Amino acid sequence: MDIRKELSREHSRAKTMKIVDYVGDNPTRLKVLVDVFLTGPYRITQRAAWPLSYCAEREPKLIIPHLKTILNYLKKPGIHDAVKRNTVRLLQFIEIPKRHQGQVADICFGYLQDPKEPVAIRAFSMTVLASIARQNPDLRQELAILIEDQLPFGSPAFVSRGRKVLKEIRPS
Template sequence: MDIEQYLLAEHSKAQCLRIVEYIGNDKERFASLMRSFLRGPYRITQRAAWPLSICIERYPELINPWFSKLLNKLEEPGTHNAVTRNIVRTLQFVKIPQRHQGRVMSICFDQIANPQA
């Protein structure tokens, strides 16, 4: 499955779940979704956020090698509010590594203090 093609083909719950079922707990397939999410363009990032959050909810360990890159995306200037919300939403399903806890807290406080968020 070409995940990006599936993301572009349709934006629906059914399509999202097809992608999630395809990925399962496969690290390589999840990596493909993460690369699409992080690389963009915005439409891909936006559509990848939904299956990404479901995959992480089901298999929280998949996020471990991607934690720093997700936090970098949160801090990236111009990241759309919806993308930020989806990334922060995924954090509720994982144990945040201690080395990232301060950074996550700082990012979340910045979001709370931002009237545009």
């Protein structure tokens, strides 16, 4: 399958799942998808982000070798919300290596603090930060304060995720 060609033809859930099934647990095919994601053009990057997040959900270990490159891409200014959303979504499914946790936390705290970010990006960021905070208890307080400050102004989805994360990170 030519992933780039498939993504240029149409953007649908069916196409996304076809690509995810094609990649499966094959690291070489995932590398091709990551390369398509990183090299664009812009519309193709957007479309590649969706199957990439589903691949991470199915086979989280396959993403780890590409994590540094994906995180660097996420820091680029002006990337589309769909790219941010699906990239942060994929971070929920992997165990983030210690060496990347600081960078991931910085990115996710930035998204969470920005009320202009779409709620899905902020909600996924909360989940990723909660995962990091399980291994780094010092982050729990900072995350809890940030969520509590934003709950009164949050959408129902934000409030729901916020309460769930607060319950998870607070000691019983």
